[in-house]
Amino acid sequence: MAQRTLLNQLIEALRCLPGVGPKSAQRIAFHLLERDREGGSRLARVMAEAMTRIGRCRRCRTLSEHELCGLCANPNRDPGLLCVVEQPSEIVAIEQATDYRGQYFVLGGRLSPLDGIGPEDLGLGLLEERLREGLVSEVILAISPTVEGSVTAQYIAECAAQGNVKVTRIAHGVPLGGELEYVDGGTLALAFTGRRAL
Amino acid sequence: MAQRTLLNQLIEALRCLPGVGPKSAQRIAFHLLERDREGGSRLARVMAEAMTRIGRCRRCRTLSEHELCGLCANPNRDPGLLCVVEQPSEIVAIEQATDYRGQYFVLGGRLSPLDGIGPEDLGLGLLEERLREGLVSEVILAISPTVEGSVTAQYIAECAAQGNVKVTRIAHGVPLGGELEYVDGGTLALAFTGRRAL
Numbered sequence: 001m002a003q004r005t006l007l008n009q010l011i012e013a014l015r016c017l018p019g020v021g022p023k024s025a026q027r028i029a030f031h032l033l034e035r036d037r038e039g040g041s042r043l044a045r046v047m048a049e050a051m052t053r054i055g056r057c058r059r060c061r062t063l064s065e066h067e068l069c070g071l072c073a074n075p076n077r078d079p080g081l082l083c084v085v086e087q088p089s090e091i092v093a094i095e096q097a098t099d100y101r102g103q104y105f106v107l108g109g110r111l112s113p114l115d116g117i118g119p120e121d122l123g124l125g126l127l128e129e130r131l132r133e134g135l136v137s138e139v140i141l142a143i144s145p146t147v148e149g150s151v152t153a154q155y156i157a158e159c160a161a162q163g164n165v166k167v168t169r170i171a172h173g174v175p176l177g178g179e180l181e182y183v184d185g186g187t188l189a190l191a192f193t194g195r196r197a198l
Numbered sequence: 199m200a201q202r203t204l205l206n207q208l209i210e211a212l213r214c215l216p217g218v219g220p221k222s223a224q225r226i227a228f229h230l231l232e233r234d235r236e237g238g239s240r241l242a243r244v245m246a247e248a249m250t251r252i253g254r255c256r257r258c259r260t261l262s263e264h265e266l267c268g269l270c271a272n273p274n275r276d277p278g279l280l281c282v283v284e285q286p287s288e289i290v291a292i293e294q295a296t297d298y299r300g301q302y303f304v305l306g307g308r309l310s311p312l313d314g315i316g317p318e319d320l321g322l323g324l325l326e327e328r329l330r331e332g333l334v335s336e337v338i339l340a341i342s343p344t345v346e347g348s349v350t351a352q353y354i355a356e357c358a359a360q361g362n363v364k365v366t367r368i369a370h371g372v373p374l375g376g377e378l379e380y381v382d383g384g385t386l387a388l389a390f391t392g393r394r395a396l
Binding site: 005006007009010013014016017018026027028029030031032033034036037039040041042043044045046047048049050051052053054063064065070087088089092108 | 203204205207208210211212214215216224225226227228229230231232234235237238239240241242243244245246247248249250251252261262263268285286287290
């Protein structure tokens, strides 16, 4: 079989999907070609458009095809609350699970000088500007409790302190239904240091 | 968040991939947008082309963007051997695992009158024509040993008998490394009825 048939190109291109190896790519290609060409064509169309048109919201840096994302443009969201997350996907999780009605700010990573990730890569200048606007009364940090995450949180806390903005951090500890004996040591240690009076 | 953002459309469209639910679709969308836009754009381009341009080989009915697929057009393949398979993906598996150098014919399914799948749906007329050409000396049936598969095999065997073409069927039995106690009953029964003298 010639190496560069369109079918082989499709199988090769499908490998860019996360977790898709040669076998899965082949299975997906045959599935689309034999059972769902319409879905495949629609996916191709939407994907092409999404890859070129989706950029970042100029206010919160989340993924959006508009200059201002739906959340930033929504007048019903409380401008006094600002939740800082690492990734856009975390906004989706928070929106689905909580009744948080404030706004967001997406860092896109954590401070990591060793990897060359500095404040400007995380848009921290933009965040400082936002805090200086004076609208935000509380910054809620939803950043992972790793070393880099803590450094990042510390950095933001200092910026906020200068503007007299209250800073909180979401609780880290044993998850709901988590059995103590199966929870990892780091989480358990966090749960102890973060214990609260009843 | 507005329901019809481009991001939501992408997540929705990704659901056409086999085995991809809402969570995976979201994960794939964010992965492509944040880490591999180039791969996503290439995939979109190739997929759009594949969905419209890939048709069926007019000789063996496998998926191909040309009128004659690479295998049928290859003069080095033995025209005397014809392997009949159910799906195009099975050709790939046979090509990778065996040293079979003959040609193929793809049914696209099995005879199943109850589901309205008759000889014309499987291209059996085209297969009969092919056998009448007189080039094929042996038909190798690589059809699954289900009830419908056996009926289909029987039908083809009768056509071949009329043209004095030898018909064989690939062996079904206990797989290499398969432990007898874990092999399903049907396979084990097949292995017994299909036993051969040493």
